[in-house]
Amino acid sequence: MEVNPIVIMGALTYFAVLFWIGWSSRKASSDASEFYVAGRKIGPFVNGSALAATYFSPASFLGLPAFIFILGYPFWWALVGIIGGMPIATLLTAAPLRKYAPTSFTDYYADRYETKWMRLIAGIPTIIGGFAYVILSIVSTALFMMAILRLDFALSVVLAAVVVYAYIYLGGMVATTISTAFQGIMMTMASLLATAYVISNYGGLNGLTDAVLANSPHFFNMPYVTETPSHKLMSMWTGVVGFFFTWHFGFSAMPYTVVRFFTTQDINAARRSVFWAVILGGAMYAGLIIIGTGARVLIETMHPLMQTEGISSAIDVLKHMKTAFGVAGATVTDYSMIAAMESLKSPFLLAIITAGGLAMAMATAAGWTMVLNVLLGRDLLGKVFGNKWPEEKPVQCARVMTTIVIFVCMLFAFKPPALVLDISGAAFVVILCSCGPPLILGIWWTRATTAAAATNVLVMTFLSCFSWMYANSVHKTAHVFFLDKTIVTPHQFYWVFVGFIFFILVSLITKPNSDKAIQKYSLDLRPEE
Amino acid sequence: MFKGMPKIFWVGMAVMYGWCFFFMFLEMTIPELPLTKFMGVPACYIYNWIFGLWIVNIIVSFLYVKMEEKREAKQ
Numbered sequence: 067m068e069v070n071p072i073v074i075m076g077a078l079t080y081f082a083v084l085f086w087i088g089w090s091s092r093k094a095s096s097d098a099s100e101f102y103v104a105g106r107k108i109g110p111f112v113n114g115s116a117l118a119a120t121y122f123s124p125a126s127f128l129g130l131p132a133f134i135f136i137l138g139y140p141f142w143w144a145l146v147g148i149i150g151g152m153p154i155a156t157l158l159t160a161a162p163l164r165k166y167a168p169t170s171f172t173d174y175y176a177d178r179y180e181t182k183w184m185r186l187i188a189g190i191p192t193i194i195g196g197f198a199y200v201i202l203s204i205v206s207t208a209l210f211m212m213a214i215l216r217l218d219f220a221l222s223v224v225l226a227a228v229v230v231y232a233y234i235y236l237g238g239m240v241a242t243t244i245s246t247a248f249q250g251i252m253m254t255m256a257s258l259l260a261t262a263y264v265i266s267n268y269g270g271l272n273g274l275t276d277a278v279l280a281n282s283p284h285f286f287n288m289p290y291v292t293e294t295p296s297h298k299l300m301s302m303w304t305g306v307v308g309f310f311f312t313w314h315f316g317f318s319a320m321p322y323t324v325v326r327f328f329t330t331q332d333i334n335a336a337r338r339s340v341f342w343a344v345i346l347g348g349a350m351y352a353g354l355i356i357i358g359t360g361a362r363v364l365i366e367t368m369h370p371l372m373q374t375e376g377i378s379s380a381i382d383v384l385k386h387m388k389t390a391f392g393v394a395g396a397t398v399t400d401y402s403m404i405a406a407m408e409s410l411k412s413p414f415l416l417a418i419i420t421a422g423g424l425a426m427a428m429a430t431a432a433g434w435t436m437v438l439n440v441l442l443g444r445d446l447l448g449k450v451f452g453n454k455w456p457e458e459k460p461v462q463c464a465r466v467m468t469t470i471v472i473f474v475c476m477l478f479a480f481k482p483p484a485l486v487l488d489i490s491g492a493a494f495v496v497i498l499c500s501c502g503p504p505l506i507l508g509i510w511w512t513r514a515t516t517a518a519a520a521t522n523v524l525v526m527t528f529l530s531c532f533s534w535m536y537a538n539s540v541h542k543t544a545h546v547f548f549l550d551k552t553i554v555t556p557h558q559f560y561w562v563f564v565g566f567i568f569f570i571l572v573s574l575i576t577k578p579n580s581d582k583a584i585q586k587y588s589l590d591l592r593p594e595e
Numbered sequence: 596m597f598k599g600m601p602k603i604f605w606v607g608m609a610v611m612y613g614w615c616f617f618f619m620f621l622e623m624t625i626p627e628l629p630l631t632k633f634m635g636v637p638a639c640y641i642y643n644w645i646f647g648l649w650i651v652n653i654i655v656s657f658l659y660v661k662m663e664e665k666r667e668a669k670q
């Protein structure tokens with residue numbers, strides 16, 4: 067498998083557009099308001115496209131097809147759950163938070179719960195999740211670099227980190243919003259084009275389904291109604307429902323999407339941007355379902371490496387890639403989506419797919435890096451510990467933080483701790499069960515208290531991290547209940563619901579916040595009746 | 596709790612969750628439902644891939660935007 071000039075040209079064109087956007091917006095990003103929240107002048111379509119590109123990380127683009135490849139049809143419901151969670155955010159958090167118009171994700175916690183220390187407390191799971199996401203974004207960018215340039219994985223990681231760093235450093239939120247909007251359209255087009263290739267290759271949906279069944283007879287099996295499940299993790303309803311809920315509430319409460327509600331012109335634009343994100347994201351996910359469904363049969367019947375070098379299955383193809391390019395850990399499974407596209411033997415398609423994949427990986431890395439550098443610089447160093455540097459030179463401070471974040475994440479990316487979708491699921495559950503209840507109930511429940519917010523974040527961060535790591539190390543998978551490996555519980559998703567119940571119970575027995583804080587940061591943020 | 600939340604929010608939630616869990620339940624009780632032909636293709640492409648993933652969510656999202664803009668215009 068050689069380097070293809072068409073694939074390289076596609077990637078170079080994509081980078082040229084991206085750096086043009088970064089370069090033309092470099093003056094705008096010299097001002098703090100522009101750098102952090104893009105001057106609050108982004109329209110609904112641009113913001114919606116940026117929302118989609120940021121939210122749908124490479125965990126989606128590579129990870130979801132890889133999980134359909136592994137788990138079969140029941141995993142389609144996970145994608146339905148992710149898109150289904152998006153409209154909820156329209157009225158639950160997007161409109162109230164735009165009305166409040168903060169600068170940073172932790173501003174709400176500090177204001178609603180009346181202590182600067184909530185910035186630090188809410189920052190703990192955000193830093194854990196944020197670093198995990200930047201790592202998986204660099205890993206994914208590296209996998210696409212590997213597909214384009216046929217470089218060694220370690221060298222691809224360095225190159226990926228440099229590229230991501232360069233454009234965040236140049237542009238801040240202006241560059242990341244505008245270029246991310248471009249990336250949102252790019253990745254949707256890539257996904258839809260790949261879908262058209264796959265469906266037409268089999269002569270329609272019936273042909274695709276027949277080919278999948280001939281290759282994997284249990285692919286469409288759901289739990290309880292057939293003797294053999296599509297995969298052991300899909301042998302009970304908790305597996306299907308658990309994957310549905312793992313990412314479901316993320317659009318409403320994950321910091322990297324919540325901050326994009328701050329950048330819109332007004333509340334109407336915030337609500338409309340969710341609508342556009344659903345249209346673009348839904349179209350892209352429809353494509354990912356088809357790619358994931360066809361991945362195994364495509365690789366096993368058409369991949370250039372099949373029937374050569376002693377390779378006889380899709381897993382053998384991935385093992386070959388792992389050995390040939392030195393891919394570390396389990397992450398080579400994430401290459402299954404790219405391998406499926408390689409099977410179609412179209413350099414044009416591969417060029418679009420790699421550009422779309424790079425778009426997605428870089429958009430997410432940029433979104434999360436912006437969250438982290440504002441959190442580490444302005445919020446923690448400045449607001450919590452009273453350092454003047456973030457206030458006097460905000461852009462310089464944010465850029466130094468960007469440098470640190472990207473460098474640390476690059477070091478972890480050399481040996482990824484898990485599959486990109488597993489890293490993503492863990493980050494989602496940790497943040498949603500800890501920071502989600504104080505954010506959502508802080509807006510919608512006047513009885514939410516500071517003690518409940520602080521306790522919930524600390525207790526749920528510990529419990530979700532511990533149970534995930536325990537299950538992963540002792541039971542060798544994070545998708546079973548940590549106390550009983552016979553029960554399937556993807557990513558220990560139940561903590562999201564436990565977090566809300568725990569938060570309510572602690573709030574009921576602790577002292578409410580002041581009337582002023584409740585009025586300003588809860589009642590005033592709701593729609594006017 | 597959730598006082599002041601527009602009624603359309605709960606309607607949208609009922610539509611989205613109702614659709615998903617109704618078909619998920621049917622799939623776990625009726626053998627081979629995903630592969631049963633409907634409109635010439637396996638049914639899962641209709642109720643899951645097109646409607647569950649996309650159309651239902653676009654409708655719910657559109658309702659949230661339009662109904663809120665309409666309500667605010669009345670005020």
